[in-house]
Amino acid sequence: xxxxxxLPRWFFQLASPRWCYQITGRLLPWFLLATLILLAGGTVxxxxxxxxxxxxxxxFRIIYLHVPSAILAQSAYMLMAVAGAIGLIWxxxxxxxxxxxxxxxxxxxxxxxxxxxxxxxxxxxxxxxxWDARLTSMLIxxxxxxxxxxxxxxxxxxxxAAQASAVLAxxxxxxxxxxKYSVEWWNTLHQPATFKLTEKPAMPPEMWLPLLVMVIGFxxxxxxSLMQRLRNEIIWRERRASWVRELLNKQ
Amino acid sequence: xxxxxNPENMQKVSALALFMATMRREFLLSFRRKSDLANPxxxxxxxxxxxxxxxxxxxxxxxxxxxxxxxxxxxxxxLLSMDALFRSDYEDGSLEQLLLSPQPLFVVVLAKVxxxxxxxxxxxxxxxxxxxxxxxxxxxGMPGLMLSLLLGTPTLSLVGAIGAALTVGLKKGGxxxxxxxxxxxxxVLIFGSSAVQAAVTGLPLGGYLALLGALLALALALAPLAVxxxxxxxxxx
Numbered sequence: 403x404x405x406x407x408x409l410p411r412w413f414f415q416l417a418s419p420r421w422c423y424q425i426t427g428r429l430l431p432w433f434l435l436a437t438l439i440l441l442a443g444g445t446v447x448x449x450x451x452x453x454x455x456x457x458x459x460x461x462f463r464i465i466y467l468h469v470p471s472a473i474l475a476q477s478a479y480m481l482m483a484v485a486g487a488i489g490l491i492w493x494x495x496x497x498x499x500x501x502x503x504x505x506x507x508x509x510x511x512x513x514x515x516x517x518x519x520x521x522x523x524x525x526x527x528x529x530x531x532x533w534d535a536r537l538t539s540m541l542i543x544x545x546x547x548x549x550x551x552x553x554x555x556x557x558x559x560x561x562x563a564a565q566a567s568a569v570l571a572x573x574x575x576x577x578x579x580x581x582k583y584s585v586e587w588w589n590t591l592h593q594p595a596t597f598k599l600t601e602k603p604a605m606p607p608e609m610w611l612p613l614l615v616m617v618i619g620f621x622x623x624x625x626x627s628l629m630q631r632l633r634n635e636i637i638w639r640e641r642r643a644s645w646v647r648e649l650l651n652k653q
Numbered sequence: 654x655x656x657x658x659n660p661e662n663m664q665k666v667s668a669l670a671l672f673m674a675t676m677r678r679e680f681l682l683s684f685r686r687k688s689d690l691a692n693p694x695x696x697x698x699x700x701x702x703x704x705x706x707x708x709x710x711x712x713x714x715x716x717x718x719x720x721x722x723x724x725x726x727x728x729x730x731x732l733l734s735m736d737a738l739f740r741s742d743y744e745d746g747s748l749e750q751l752l753l754s755p756q757p758l759f760v761v762v763l764a765k766v767x768x769x770x771x772x773x774x775x776x777x778x779x780x781x782x783x784x785x786x787x788x789x790x791x792x793x794g795m796p797g798l799m800l801s802l803l804l805g806t807p808t809l810s811l812v813g814a815i816g817a818a819l820t821v822g823l824k825k826g827g828x829x830x831x832x833x834x835x836x837x838x839x840x841v842l843i844f845g846s847s848a849v850q851a852a853v854t855g856l857p858l859g860g861y862l863a864l865l866g867a868l869l870a871l872a873l874a875l876a877p878l879a880v881x882x883x884x885x886x887x888x889x890x
Contacts, residue, residue: 490882542836542839545832545835545836546836548832549832549833549836552829552832552833553819553820553829553833556820556823556829557822557823557890559890561890562822562886562887562889562890565886565889566819566883566886566887569815569819569879569882569883569886570815570819570833572879573815573837573879574836574837576871576875577836577837577840580840580868580871581836581837581839581840584839584840584843584844584864585839585843587843588843588847
């Protein structure tokens, strides 16, 4: 490892399922606490105290669920692809498990984003579904998730399944920008992204601050559920290892 | 290759010779089973027949649908033929030999996909005017249809090969391939049918063709890498 100084030591430690299980066990309560505080606080703030939109009235409040879930659905795919690349390059078992654990969470976030979008679209656009660019690309993202999950469950050998889904996730990542832009040129009705890194949001701060809280809360929630799934996966795959047996015997 | 008992000699096969040899093998194999060649084309024709029956036989209405229907039919026909790309090689063990050989897998994969495209994508393109006439596509749209299919179907074959390579080790890969690959086909479908629409309405279609060409260039450069990686993974189990 002497020639690999550019990677920190913890990166290689994460490769050990046992170490990963222990560290996530220590981090989990803190993330859980943060999730509870942020989501509860953000929900109350956004639903009760944030001002209503002058055009859309109270129906706009669904964006406090819609935007975080849409952001998270995209981030989870990126995380999945990064985990896949790490798994393919360094052959880390834990990265494979992260990929497998992240897929269902990302897919459910995509479903949530689509459902809340449909519920919001009915009073605002007058129909549950329109073939708009961003809705369509979210739907395609959901299909990509479903593909990864289907491939993962179709292959019985665990390491082959993980590697195959990693390749698929990486192919998907190359394709996501292409799909996004092709669909955008095809048809656009949706408003542009709420948060951009380069610009100030168009909303007043009383509106976007609770949204920011919700987004961070969703990220923490994602971290919690990812760690839970990851820990389950580690226990299941390492069920023959002695440290898992000791752990199970203690309980 | 017949005198290639010495590994030194075997490694000196140039990429072009390897490409041509693989192409030749693929063509020979498929011309010995001619029904497999015709099946995607028949499927293509049948899907196009379903639309007038299912939607409406009215010419004006069909003419509006035609660009999309021909493209969707071509896409599904390509998808249908994809599963067979590596299947028989996998089953008789020659795929393993290909992976073990010292030749670059990139070239082998590219040759296999090119041969596959000649037998499906190119044939579909040649057959497309027939469907276009059946669906009352205006004659102005014909060049756009042919050109967009000519540029778009190789991308479909290349991307589909990734799905085929990932599922080759599975007994029932067929449905799974569609699930994996269809979302990735969407950009090609959008630009392809837009090119036809543009040609029908008399708008310039250079932009769409350029985009299809860009997708093809990207797929040519990257897809064989992904296919090669996927094949190695599928074989390893």
